[in-house]
Amino acid sequence: MFSFCIRHLPALLIAAPLFTAFVVPLAGRLGSRVRAAWVALGAFATAGIGFALAAKVLGSGPVTYVFGALDHAQTLGAAAAFPIRIMFEVDAFSALMILISSLSSLAITIYSLAAESRQSGLDIFYAMLFLLVAGVLGMVATGDLFNFFVFLEISSLAGAALVAYRIDEGVAVEAGLKYALLSTIGALSVLIAIGILFAQYNALNLAAVASRLQFGTLDKIALVLLAVPLAMKAGAVPMHFWTPDSYAAAPSSVTAFLVVSSQASLYALFRILYTLYGHLLQFSWVTFGWFLIILGVLSAFVGVTMALTQKDVKRLMAYHSVSQTGYMLLGAGVALAVLGNAEALAAFGKTALAGALFHMFNNALYKGLLFLTAGAVFYRTGTRNLDRLGGLGHTMPWTMAFFMIGALAIAGIPPFNGFASKLLIYESVYRLSPFLSILAMVVSILTLASFVKVFHAMFLGPPRAEYAEAREVPRPMLAGMAILAAFVVLIGLLPRPFNDHMIAPAVEALLDRVGYIATILGGS
Amino acid sequence: MQMTKIVRTTADLFYPFCLTFGLYVVLHGHLSPGGGFQGGAVMATGIALLLVSRHYADITRYIRKNAMSLCEAVGLLMFIVLGLSGLVLGGSFLQNHLAGSGSWLFGSTVGPGPDPGTLATSGTVALLNLAVGIEVFGGLSIILLYMLSGLEEDTP
Numbered sequence: 178m179f180s181f182c183i184r185h186l187p188a189l190l191i192a193a194p195l196f197t198a199f200v201v202p203l204a205g206r207l208g209s210r211v212r213a214a215w216v217a218l219g220a221f222a223t224a225g226i227g228f229a230l231a232a233k234v235l236g237s238g239p240v241t242y243v244f245g246a247l248d249h250a251q252t253l254g255a256a257a258a259f260p261i262r263i264m265f266e267v268d269a270f271s272a273l274m275i276l277i278s279s280l281s282s283l284a285i286t287i288y289s290l291a292a293e294s295r296q297s298g299l300d301i302f303y304a305m306l307f308l309l310v311a312g313v314l315g316m317v318a319t320g321d322l323f324n325f326f327v328f329l330e331i332s333s334l335a336g337a338a339l340v341a342y343r344i345d346e347g348v349a350v351e352a353g354l355k356y357a358l359l360s361t362i363g364a365l366s367v368l369i370a371i372g373i374l375f376a377q378y379n380a381l382n383l384a385a386v387a388s389r390l391q392f393g394t395l396d397k398i399a400l401v402l403l404a405v406p407l408a409m410k411a412g413a414v415p416m417h418f419w420t421p422d423s424y425a426a427a428p429s430s431v432t433a434f435l436v437v438s439s440q441a442s443l444y445a446l447f448r449i450l451y452t453l454y455g456h457l458l459q460f461s462w463v464t465f466g467w468f469l470i471i472l473g474v475l476s477a478f479v480g481v482t483m484a485l486t487q488k489d490v491k492r493l494m495a496y497h498s499v500s501q502t503g504y505m506l507l508g509a510g511v512a513l514a515v516l517g518n519a520e521a522l523a524a525f526g527k528t529a530l531a532g533a534l535f536h537m538f539n540n541a542l543y544k545g546l547l548f549l550t551a552g553a554v555f556y557r558t559g560t561r562n563l564d565r566l567g568g569l570g571h572t573m574p575w576t577m578a579f580f581m582i583g584a585l586a587i588a589g590i591p592p593f594n595g596f597a598s599k600l601l602i603y604e605s606v607y608r609l610s611p612f613l614s615i616l617a618m619v620v621s622i623l624t625l626a627s628f629v630k631v632f633h634a635m636f637l638g639p640p641r642a643e644y645a646e647a648r649e650v651p652r653p654m655l656a657g658m659a660i661l662a663a664f665v666v667l668i669g670l671l672p673r674p675f676n677d678h679m680i681a682p683a684v685e686a687l688l689d690r691v692g693y694i695a696t697i698l699g700g701s
Numbered sequence: 702m703q704m705t706k707i708v709r710t711t712a713d714l715f716y717p718f719c720l721t722f723g724l725y726v727v728l729h730g731h732l733s734p735g736g737g738f739q740g741g742a743v744m745a746t747g748i749a750l751l752l753v754s755r756h757y758a759d760i761t762r763y764i765r766k767n768a769m770s771l772c773e774a775v776g777l778l779m780f781i782v783l784g785l786s787g788l789v790l791g792g793s794f795l796q797n798h799l800a801g802s803g804s805w806l807f808g809s810t811v812g813p814g815p816d817p818g819t820l821a822t823s824g825t826v827a828l829l830n831l832a833v834g835i836e837v838f839g840g841l842s843i844i845l846l847y848m849l850s851g852l853e854e855d856t857p
Contacts, residue, residue, distance in 0.1 A: 185788055185793070185794065188784075188788055188793065188794035189788075191794075192781060192784060192785060192788075192794060195781050196778075196781050196785075198777075199774060199777040199778045199780075199781055200774075200778065202770060202771075202773070202774040203771075203774050203778070242793065242794075243793060244793060244794050244795050245787070245793060245794070245795045245796050245797065246792060246793050246796065247791065247792040247793075247796065248792050248793070249792055249793030249794075
């Protein structure tokens with residue numbers, strides 16, 4: 178039984194959240210306690226499967242899974258002229274993303290069991306939440322381009338429904354519609370790009386397309402059609418305008434997972450740049466690397482300056498997520514810019530990429546934590562307006578402590594996890610261009626300034642009469658925040674084991690384009 | 702809103718045929734154009750016919766949102782259970798373990814040579830189509846019920 182489960186982990190990774198989502202409406206008919214128990218069970222099962230799969234991949238190399246085949250391990254082989262099987266390919270980079278998603282989804286589901294218990298329509302809420310989880314897990318695990326599109330759509334539609342879940346005088350519905358519209362335009366663009374690639378290479382399998390890619394004009398068009406919508410879904414700056422609306426309107430637990438969903442898009446962007454196009458025309462990759470760098474610097478700087486002026490705490494945090502995405506794009510862009518130069522890649526390119534991937538992991542943790550604390554404050558006070566909040570430190574000490582941990586981590590203060598990944602990015606980016614590194618540090622300082630303001634506005638000052646009733650939030654909400662906070666502190670104190678055993682293999686996997694192809698097609 | 706007797710009678714007569722044809726499209730998904738989604742949509746058209754021809758309140762006495770959302774959940778559940786059955790009884794998730802197995806349930810073997818196939822040769826495909834059909838029927842009917850629930854307020 179145990180070995181059976183281990184063999185089928187990639188299928189169970191998708192099947193478990195889908196099964197949970199589909200049973201929720203039936204469980205809801207039996208009462209809210211049954212539903213809560215079922216949702217908790219599903220969350221633990223999904224996270225457990227995710228952890229087990231990631232451990233297996235990090236321990237013994239990439240795992241492939243062929244759906245609908247007599248033998249799930251039977252990949253295509255070099256002779257396969259028509260690689261038409263639907264398959265998952267989970268390498269160390271996917272494993273890292275699966276870890277992020279599993280950890281966040283667990284913390285968020287526990288949190289929302291208490292946070293959303295006063296709302297109606299919970300059957301749909303949990304069904305959509307698990308569909309979103311399934312979509313994100315599918316996006317990071319799949320080894321097939323069309324399959325990726327399907328999972329992108331699943332996560333977009335579930336995300337849009339969840340953004341519009343709290344009908345707040347039409348604000349949430351508008352935000353949800355905006356998210357759905359932009360996601361659909363993005364997904365259509367991705368679909369056209371996949372069509373272009375399929376028309377030329379007769380394959381949808383990522384490895385098969387990568388092995389056949391010629392990099393002609395059509396491929397360049399496909400590259401743009403893939404890169405731009407994925408950067409938009411990740412919230413990079415010229416296309417960031419949907420993030421503040423959606424992140425502010427969605428329930429906080431959902432916002433925390435929308436961050437992970439954005440990072441799944443970022444994963445896809447990196448996967449396409451490094452694995453699908455990687456080796457081709459390495460001299461011209463300098464230009465595309467700089468495209469990512471410019472996008473990253475813009476996101477980091479514009480995001481943080483927009484955040485400084487916000488009064489709505491969740492809009493403020495949403496602009497900070499745009500800013501943090503900038504760091505990841507910057508790190509990955511530096512590595513991409515020197516991809517053709519083995520010496521520079523070994524000297525600082527790999528460190529930059531490690532910083533970017535480490536920052537993705539860290540960002541999901543502390544950003545999720547911050548959104549959850551904002552949700553906790555909203556849960557007790559009913560407002561997100563910083564001008565009307567104040568003095569909550571007296572009555573909500575745990576929430577304040579968690580907020581402090583998150584805020585110091587996002588500002589890159591040691592000993593919290595944000596420092597570890599930002600240091601890697603500063604050091605390596607400095608080698609390419611000192612100016613970029615200094616700009617990144619300035620952004621970090623502005624982030625700190627912004628969060629000092631938020632901390633002061635929400636928690637400090639004398640207790641306010643209108644929030645005299647405010648108490649600490651229920652235990653499940655504290656538990657959800659505590660899971661994320663524990664990892665923020667743990668990684669901050671011991672970054673090296675995480676870096677060596679999770680991030681470094683992910684960097685190697687992302688740079689090893691030939692290895693990714695060979696896993697599916699056999700040695701070429 | 703209630704339409705004339707002619708429209709109502711036509712809709713009543715047409716309704717069972719609509720459902721039957723929808724079910725036909727669903728079950729023959731592996732042989733002819735169509736399949737679960739298309740057939741489910743045809744079935745939901747029957748609901749739409751009834752809805753536009755009669756008072757909303759009259760129809761919802763027979764066709765309830767509750768039952769339709771149950772249809773949706775059951776269809777989805779059936780799909781995922783069939784997928785998991787492939788994992789347990791076959792080699793991988795969604796593996797077609799019934800095809801060619803000789804089982805009474807769509808398991809007939811297909812002879813060699815050009816063969817259009819029969820309903821009984823599909824294996825789990827027909828069952829998956831059925832699951833999708835039930836799900837789409839329920840889901841689209843709910844959408845129609847919600848969208849057309851605003852109609853009664855327009856007419857006195």
